[in-house]
Amino acid sequence: MQIHVHTDNHVQGSAGLTAHVEAVVQEALDRFGNRVIRVEVHLGDENGHKKSDQDKRCGMEARLSNLAPIAVAAHGDTLDMAISGAIDKLVRTIDRTLDKKFGAKGRTSTAEFASADDVETEEFLATDE
Numbered sequence: 001m002q003i004h005v006h007t008d009n010h011v012q013g014s015a016g017l018t019a020h021v022e023a024v025v026q027e028a029l030d031r032f033g034n035r036v037i038r039v040e041v042h043l044g045d046e047n048g049h050k051k052s053d054q055d056k057r058c059g060m061e062a063r064l065s066n067l068a069p070i071a072v073a074a075h076g077d078t079l080d081m082a083i084s085g086a087i088d089k090l091v092r093t094i095d096r097t098l099d100k101k102f103g104a105k106g107r108t109s110t111a112e113f114a115s116a117d118d119v120e121t122e123e124f125l126a127t128d129e
Contacts, residue, residue: 001029002038010045011056011079017043021083028087029062032094038063041086043079058082060090067101070094 003022007013021041029036042059059073070093074085 001026001034001036003041004038005041005043008042008044010048011043013043017079024083024087025060028091029094032098035064035098036062036094037065039090041083043082046075053077056082058086060086062090062094064094064097067097070097 003025005013005018005021007017021043025039025041029039040061042057042061044057044059046055046057054075054077056076056079057073058076058079059071061069061071063069070090072086072089072093074082074089076082076085
C-alpha cells in the first residue's frame with residue numbers, strides 16, 4: 001500500500017509527521033490486505049495560524065482495487081485528533097463498502113480476499129479428501 005502525505009502551507013510538514021501518519025494509516029488498514037492500493041492524506045489548518053476550535057483538518061482518500069475511491073474528512077483541535085477521526089471514518093467506510101460489494105448477503109464470494117497461501121491450502125485439503 002502506498003501512503004502519500006500532503007500538507008497545506010499552514011501546517012509544517014516534517015519527516016516525523018509523515019512517519020507518524022504513515023504508521024497510523026498502515027496499522028489501521030493492514031487488515032484489508034492488498035485491497036487498498038493507495039491512500040492520500042491531506043493535512044491542513046483551515047484558518048491559518050489563528051487558534052480556534054476544530055480548525056485542523058485531515059482528509060483521506062483511499063484507492064481500492066476495482067472499486068471507486070473513498071474519501072473522508074475530519075476536523076479536530078489538533079492534527080492528531082483530526083487524523084484519528086479521519087482514519088476511524090475511513091475504516092468504517094471501507095468496511096461498509098466491502099460488505100456491500102462482497103458481504104454477507106451472498107452477492108459475491110469473499111474467496112477473492114484470500115491470500116495465495118490460503119487458496120493453495122484449501123485446494124490441498126480439497127484434494128486430500
